Amino acid sequence: MNILFTIDHCLDLVNGVTKYVTLVKEELEKRNHKVIIVCPSSNKTVTKAAAGVLYVPSLRVPFRYQDRISLLFLNRQLKKTLNKTPIDIVHNHCLLIGLLGTKIAKNRSLPLIGTIHMNFYDYVRALTPRLADSIMPFTNWALQKYYRDYDS
Numbered sequence: 001m002n003i004l005f006t007i008d009h010c011l012d013l014v015n016g017v018t019k020y021v022t023l024v025k026e027e028l029e030k031r032n033h034k035v036i037i038v039c040p041s042s043n044k045t046v047t048k049a050a051a052g053v054l055y056v057p058s059l060r061v062p063f064r065y066q067d068r069i070s071l072l073f074l075n076r077q078l079k080k081t082l083n084k085t086p087i088d089i090v091h092n093h094c095l096l097i098g099l100l101g102t103k104i105a106k107n108r109s110l111p112l113i114g115t116i117h118m119n120f121y122d123y124v125r126a127l128t129p130r131l132a133d134s135i136m137p138f139t140n141w142a143l144q145k146y147y148r149d150y151d152s
Helices: 015-028 076-084 096-109 120-127 130-147
Strands: 004-005 036-041 052-054 058-062 063-070 087-091 110-114
Touching: 004 015, 004 096, 015 036, 036 063, 052 076, 076 096, 087 096, 096 110, 120 130
Parallel strands: 004 036, 004 087, 036 052, 087 110
Antiparallel strands: 058 063
């Protein structure tokens, strides 16, 4: 099976999400599946590309060194590569790059799976403590809209 993982974290970042995605990729490959990860680039990945990993240009988020904003619209080559790549299922482990995975799944009528590796509401409260209560209705709406096309 050809599996596409999307993740909003750079793989050279040490955290639970990157560790999980990397371990699942390794285990699936031991079982003869092909796994491709699409993730943001970092300063380190410019010189250290990994097999089965496609990088999206990204910018560091000010005051949150571990987070990056992916610039999906800047990478036409990535889209061309993914259009030529055989994919049987898409598993998004994120939101932003997940938009690309969702588009691919919809265009090819592929199964689409999503995983959020955190309590998203707690994350919003931590990022915007003074605004959390007022933006929670928008957060609910956005998550429902984002996940409406998912199979699981």
